[in-house]
Amino acid sequence: MGLKLDALDWRILKELQADCGLTNVLLSQRVGLSPPACLRRVRSLEEAGLIEGYTALLDEAALGFSLTAYAMVRLHNQAETDLRAFEDLVLGWPLVREAYMLSGESDYILKCVAPDMAGFQDFVLSTLTAAPNVASVKTYLTIRRAKREPGVPVGLEGGG
Numbered sequence: 001m002g003l004k005l006d007a008l009d010w011r012i013l014k015e016l017q018a019d020c021g022l023t024n025v026l027l028s029q030r031v032g033l034s035p036p037a038c039l040r041r042v043r044s045l046e047e048a049g050l051i052e053g054y055t056a057l058l059d060e061a062a063l064g065f066s067l068t069a070y071a072m073v074r075l076h077n078q079a080e081t082d083l084r085a086f087e088d089l090v091l092g093w094p095l096v097r098e099a100y101m102l103s104g105e106s107d108y109i110l111k112c113v114a115p116d117m118a119g120f121q122d123f124v125l126s127t128l129t130a131a132p133n134v135a136s137v138k139t140y141l142t143i144r145r146a147k148r149e150p151g152v153p154v155g156l157e158g159g160g
Contacts, residue, residue: 003045003048003050005050010155011030011032012027012031012045013051014155015031017150017154020055060113064115067113067115067116067117067119067120068112068113068145069111069112069114070109070110070111070140070142071110071124071128071140072105072106072109072140073086073137074136075134076133076134077133086132086134090108093123093127093128095113095119095120097112098111099111117141124137
């Protein structure tokens with residue numbers, strides 16, 4: 001990271017992480033800067049890659065995606081080309097919302113949302129387990145969400 005963050009930068013990140021829809025004027029008031037100075041700092045944080053983008057958190061269930069599940073995937077081969085090939089497939093699967101390569105028994109964990117059990121089961125059976133190089137899949141259905149806090153714990157980093 002080439003940018004040295006000060007307390008104001010951390011406050012800007014905290015405010016934007018909590019509500020990325022803030023206008024620059026409101027953001028500048030919350031962090032105690034003039035609007036032009038605040039905008040310069042936000043642009044600098046964006047250019048440094050610390051702000052990757054802006055998004056809205058949607059209510060999956062209200063939008064018809066009432067099932068959230070995790071799939072633990074083990075591959076036959078873990079050569080870099082095989083890992084990349086699997087990741088390229090994952091990028092094209094809309095039900096997969098997050099994917100992480102793991103150390104340990106499984107190679108990947110996939111967070112999936114689906115309209116219902118039948119939709120998730122169809123994805124697992126016809127797409128995921130049928131994908132090249134997939135050795136095994138274990139699935140875990142969620143009962144309820146206990147916490148949802150995207151981003152980073154601003155305030156624990158030592159600078160804000």
